[in-house]
Amino acid sequence: MKIVGVAACTVGIAHTYIAQEKLENAGKKAGHEISIETQGTIGTENKLTPQQIQEADIIILAADVKISGRDRFEGKRIIQVATEIAVKSPNKLIEKAEEVVKQKQ
Secondary structure, rough: EEEEEEEEOOOOOOOOOOOOOOOHHHHHHHOOOOEEOOOOOEEEEEEOHHHHHHHHHEEEEEEOOOHHHHHHHHHOEEEEEOHHHHHHHHHHHHHHHHHHHHHHH
């Protein structure tokens, strides 16, 4: 499964990058391709390409604030959660993404 997403917290520092790391580790551990873009105080990093978004089976938005470029994900399956969920329960979040993708097939 291919997963892409965005992490963005209110301050744009710690939780943004912790959420990215936890999600990427959990996704890889489960055998998925995963890329998480961060939108923090220093701007956007690991910006998702249009190809990555197009090929994605699901989008995970771990965000406490409005993210820029959300329209890029129009028509895709999206799970949106607070960054706290991605930080505290990344494996469960990946399992939830797997369930959503299976249901929609």
